[in-house]
Amino acid sequence: MERARFDKAGIFAFGDARSAVTYSVEVLIVTALYGSLAASAHLLPAINPAATPLWPPTGVALALMLLRGYRVWPAILVGAVAPYLMTDRSLLEFVAAGIGTLLAALAGTWLIGRWSNGRQTFATPSGVAKFASISLAPTAMISSFTALAGFIFVSEPSFPDSVAAGLTWWLADAAATLVIAPVIVLLAMMPLRVSPRWDLLESIAVIALAGLIGIVAYSPLIGSDLISDELNVPLPHRGLLGFLVLLPLIWTSLRGNRCTAATAALIFTGMAVWGFAFGNDPFPKTDPNAALLSLLVLTISVSAPPLALAAAIATRQTTEAHLLSVQDQLNGQLERNALALDSIRRHFQTLIEGVVDYAIFALDREGHVTSWNSTAQKIIGYTSEEIIGKHFGIFYRPDERRAGSPTHALETATERGKYDVEGWRIRKNGTPFFITGSVSSSHDDAGNLIGFISILRDATERRDAEEKLVQAREQLAMSQKMEAIGKLTGGIAHDFNNLLMIIGGSAQIFTRLLDPKLPKAIEAIQTAAKRGESLTRQLLTFSRHQHLSPTVVDLNASIKNMRTMIESSLRGNIVYNENVGEGVASVKVDLAELELAIVNIAVNARDAMPSGGTFTLSVHAVTANQETGGDRRAKAFFAIALSDTGTGIPPNLLSKMFDPFFTTKEVGKGTGLGLSQVYGFAHQAGGTVTADSKVGQGTTITIYLPSCADEQITSKELAAARARSRQPQRQTVLIVDDSPEVADVTSSLFEHLGYDTIYRDSAEAALKLLEAGTKIDLVFSDIVMPGTIDGVGLAREVRSRYPGLPIALTTGYSDAAKAAPPSLKILRKPFDTEALRDFIHDLAPPRPTRSSGTPMASSTTEAVRRN
Numbered sequence: 039m040e041r042a043r044f045d046k047a048g049i050f051a052f053g054d055a056r057s058a059v060t061y062s063v064e065v066l067i068v069t070a071l072y073g074s075l076a077a078s079a080h081l082l083p084a085i086n087p088a089a090t091p092l093w094p095p096t097g098v099a100l101a102l103m104l105l106r107g108y109r110v111w112p113a114i115l116v117g118a119v120a121p122y123l124m125t126d127r128s129l130l131e132f133v134a135a136g137i138g139t140l141l142a143a144l145a146g147t148w149l150i151g152r153w154s155n156g157r158q159t160f161a162t163p164s165g166v167a168k169f170a171s172i173s174l175a176p177t178a179m180i181s182s183f184t185a186l187a188g189f190i191f192v193s194e195p196s197f198p199d200s201v202a203a204g205l206t207w208w209l210a211d212a213a214a215t216l217v218i219a220p221v222i223v224l225l226a227m228m229p230l231r232v233s234p235r236w237d238l239l240e241s242i243a244v245i246a247l248a249g250l251i252g253i254v255a256y257s258p259l260i261g262s263d264l265i266s267d268e269l270n271v272p273l274p275h276r277g278l279l280g281f282l283v284l285l286p287l288i289w290t291s292l293r294g295n296r297c298t299a300a301t302a303a304l305i306f307t308g309m310a311v312w313g314f315a316f317g318n319d320p321f322p323k324t325d326p327n328a329a330l331l332s333l334l335v336l337t338i339s340v341s342a343p344p345l346a347l348a349a350a351i352a353t354r355q356t357t358e359a360h361l362l363s364v365q366d367q368l369n370g371q372l373e374r375n376a377l378a379l380d381s382i383r384r385h386f387q388t389l390i391e392g393v394v395d396y397a398i399f400a401l402d403r404e405g406h407v408t409s410w411n412s413t414a415q416k417i418i419g420y421t422s423e424e425i426i427g428k429h430f431g432i433f434y435r436p437d438e439r440r441a442g443s444p445t446h447a448l449e450t451a452t453e454r455g456k457y458d459v460e461g462w463r464i465r466k467n468g469t470p471f472f473i474t475g476s477v478s479s480s481h482d483d484a485g486n487l488i489g490f491i492s493i494l495r496d497a498t499e500r501r502d503a504e505e506k507l508v509q510a511r512e513q514l515a516m517s518q519k520m521e522a523i524g525k526l527t528g529g530i531a532h533d534f535n536n537l538l539m540i541i542g543g544s545a546q547i548f549t550r551l552l553d554p555k556l557p558k559a560i561e562a563i564q565t566a567a568k569r570g571e572s573l574t575r576q577l578l579t580f581s582r583h584q585h586l587s588p589t590v591v592d593l594n595a596s597i598k599n600m601r602t603m604i605e606s607s608l609r610g611n612i613v614y615n616e617n618v619g620e621g622v623a624s625v626k627v628d629l630a631e632l633e634l635a636i637v638n639i640a641v642n643a644r645d646a647m648p649s650g651g652t653f654t655l656s657v658h659a660v661t662a663n664q665e666t667g668g669d670r671r672a673k674a675f676f677a678i679a680l681s682d683t684g685t686g687i688p689p690n691l692l693s694k695m696f697d698p699f700f701t702t703k704e705v706g707k708g709t710g711l712g713l714s715q716v717y718g719f720a721h722q723a724g725g726t727v728t729a730d731s732k733v734g735q736g737t738t739i740t741i742y743l744p745s746c747a748d749e750q751i752t753s754k755e756l757a758a759a760r761a762r763s764r765q766p767q768r769q770t771v772l773i774v775d776d777s778p779e780v781a782d783v784t785s786s787l788f789e790h791l792g793y794d795t796i797y798r799d800s801a802e803a804a805l806k807l808l809e810a811g812t813k814i815d816l817v818f819s820d821i822v823m824p825g826t827i828d829g830v831g832l833a834r835e836v837r838s839r840y841p842g843l844p845i846a847l848t849t850g851y852s853d854a855a856k857a858a859p860p861s862l863k864i865l866r867k868p869f870d871t872e873a874l875r876d877f878i879h880d881l882a883p884p885r886p887t888r889s890s891g892t893p894m895a896s897s898t899t900e901a902v903r904r905n
Contacts, residue, residue: 846864
């Protein structure tokens with residue numbers, strides 16, 4: 039900045055009139071000041087006619103030009119020549135001295151501005167050293183040798199005298215410049231502000247002490263004639279006390295006070311010059327050259343080194359102050375950044391805490407958790423204090439950790455920027471949960487990896503829902519398949535049961551009428567009918583279209599009563615174990631269907647153990663969840679577990695074992711409907727059935743039946759009494775069926791039990807018969823019949839018109855039976871004499887006497903009686 043200023047400063051810098059006036063005033067002041075110093079310098083005692091111990095004008099000229107620029111050169115020139123008017127010295131000599139001083143100031147100013155930062159040269163130790171070097175050469179040399187040239191031209195001294203004078207003037211100019219110029223520049227640049235009181239007092243004390251030391255050591259005020267004889271000995275060496283000036287100079291230098299150090303050195307040098315003028319020790323008049331050299335050395339010693347030290351300390355203080363200021367700024371910036379970061383962190387935390395469905399947490403470059411939101415705590419179970427600082431591999435299964443899955447996730451996220459994750463993880467309590475989400479890498483502005491952000495979502499419920507959807511679809515497909523089989527079964531069951539009814543009933547008639555020599559043929563017919571009935575029942579049960587007659591029974595007692603039947607279904611090389619409790623286990627089932635289901639399972643177990651084994655039946659109570667109208671409730675069940683030690687079923691066939699017509703047996707050894715009947719019976723009874731099998735270890739089939747502890751068990755004694763009861767007199771049964779062949783067989787079975795029968799082929803004809811007053815004790819009608827009224831409709835009409843007349847229905851299969859009220863008894867086709875007898879006794883007892891209000895059968899020919 040100073041160099042630019044000096045380069046651009048014109049020698050004559052006039053702007054407007056005001057600037058010209060200002061410049062003129064400035065020149066006059068500088069001229070007066072400089073002229074006064076030049077004149078005072080000539081008043082000092084001289085070693086030779088043109089010499090002084092110090093030449094202040096050179097230092098003043100350099101200082102003024104450093105402060106005001108090149109523009110003050112006229113004032114310096116005029117001030118240098120002005121003393122000529124007050125002395126009798128040669129004009130040429132003064133002109134040479136003035137020109138030399140001006141040229142020295144110009145050269146020194148240019149070099150300092152070019153090389154040492156202009157007026158700021160005293161700010162650093164290197165600047166002080168550069169200033170001292172420039173002051174010695176070329177500033178002092180130009181000034182002294184130019185003045186010497188004028189002196190030689192005027193006085194024509196000898197060569198030795200010229201050399202001595204030049205050397206003396208050069209040192210005088212250098213010493214004066216080193217002492218005077220720093221004081222003027224530093225005082226002029228001192229800021230116009232009130233210094234602290236203690237600093238001001240300290241500066242005054244240092245300057246006063248330096249002056250006092252100079253007075254004591256060099257001033258003519260103290261001499262031997264003023265001291266008593268006792269103290270006269272050390273006075274010839276009192277100049278040595280001048281070294282004490284180092285104490286205040288070093289003190290103020292260490293305080294970094296450059297202006298005080300320079301001023302104190304100037305005051306002390308002034309005292310030395312005063313003593314030099316009077317020839318006091320150590321400046322004896324007997325050796326002027328030695329005295330002058332001592333003065334110059336003393337001057338340079340007390341001016342340059344303390345100033346350099348003060349500049350170093352000031353630089354250090356300035357640097358420290360600047361560093362402190364920068365530190366304060368940085369601390370302020372850090373505080374602001376910390377506040378901003380804290381605000382951002384709070385906003386970010388608020389944001390991630392507001393995300394209630396996603397676990398969001400940050401990882402460092404090694405995979406350790408650094409932040410944790412509340413949703414992560416809710417999903418995974420760890421609190422922030424528990425998880426922060428731990429490796430996120432803790433969420434992985436042990437086998438995944440051994441395989442390096444966490445490391446692979448971080449490496450992939452680093453390479454690709456993002457890694458999508460989906461799989462099972464482990465909660466704090468050890469339970470697995472299914473997650474979906476991602477791990478993304480995070481980088482700073484320079485692209486360096488700083489960590490990872492993991493966003494996870496608990497997808498366990500979604501996965502369960504998807505699995506349930508798959509299961510529901512499979513169940514729907516199974517249900518549709520079962521519905522198709524049920525429709526097929528229902529379509530043929532009615533007619534097929536009618537055929538079986540005819541075959542079975544005719545076989546029973548043959549037993550009574552034919553020659554006893556044909557028992558094998560009759561037995562074959564009955565066996566075929568029984569097998570056809572069983573096959574039809576299995577189809578109907580599996581498709582859940584079989585009409586059941588459930589009663590509340592003691593499951594434990596009923597299974598114990600089946601022991602003989604179960605053992606007969608097994609072979610002799612199979613051990614039957616039974617684990618049935620003694621308590622009452624009440625269930626509501628069709629006991630015949632339960633027996634058939636257990637026998638079917640026992641038969642399958644027997645075929646699975648060709649070399650023998652163990653068949654185990656156990657009953658135990660369980661509690662299971664069951665969907666009821668969208669509400670999931672726990673219900674009590676009894677589980678009938680039937681286990682064998684057979685060959686087992688392969689896993690790929692286990693899901694098909696309840697399918698109809700599916701069998702692993704050889705051709706001709708199984709219909710594939712045994713377990714289908716078990717499946718249909720269990721679900722129709724309100725329960726279910728499961729299968730568990732391992733190849734080579736055996737199979738376990740478990741039937742779950744709902745408990746009916748609050749219902750009363752059917753009395754066996756009552757059933758036995760009904761079985762033994764017989765009516766002493768013959769009664770009349772009205773048989774209504776659209777098939778004459780079936781009606782003939784039914785009539786034969788009733789007549790074998792001691793009843794008279796009347797047949798009608800439709801419900802309309804039966805109602806007409808009753809309206810005619812024919813005496814009827816029981817109406818027994820098929821459900822499916824042509825016409826506008828079926829068997830259920832006939833039952834409604836009979837109960838409405840003849841409340842005391844019992845009516846029963848029969849069918850092989852019909853959806854119309856579903857419309858029948860629970861109080862209406864239905865007998866499944868085909869049936870035999872024993873089944874018909876038990877069914878009749880379950881009805882209300884027939885009337886023992888005839889009532890006048892009851893329709894009577896006429897003896898006309900339209901009443902067809904079967905005998």
